[in-house]
Amino acid sequence: MKITLRAARVNAGLNLVDASELFGINKDTLAKYEKDSSNVPRSFFSRIEEVYGFPVEYIFFGPQSDFFRKLKTA
Numbered sequence: 001m002k003i004t005l006r007a008a009r010v011n012a013g014l015n016l017v018d019a020s021e022l023f024g025i026n027k028d029t030l031a032k033y034e035k036d037s038s039n040v041p042r043s044f045f046s047r048i049e050e051v052y053g054f055p056v057e058y059i060f061f062g063p064q065s066d067f068f069r070k071l072k073t074a
Contacts, residue, residue, distance in 0.1 A: 002060040004067050005048075006034040012052040022051045036063045 003011070009019045009030075020027040023044060033040050038061055048056050060067045 002058050002067075003054075004034070004060055004064055005037045006064070008048070008052045008054045008059055009034070011054065014052075019051065023047060034064065038062045 009016070012019070014022070016027050016030060020030040023030065025044070033044065037059075040061070045056065048054070048059065
């Protein structure tokens with residue numbers, strides 16, 4: 001089962017500000033990625049496992065609304 005980008009951050013025990021600092025991006029940018037991760041740049045993508053300690057293949061990439069819509073139909 002996959003989790004959202006936001007869930008990966010929360011599971012890592014990080015708030016939005018701390019996580020954005022670890023990624024070297026603005027907190028508003030990270031919040032945007034969490035709402036729709038379908039267009040995250042490769043530089044961010046490659047650091048997810050390092051920052052969150054969670055395998056990238058288990059993270060859902062796309063609009064967060066699609067993730068929750070798929071959960072309801074599953």
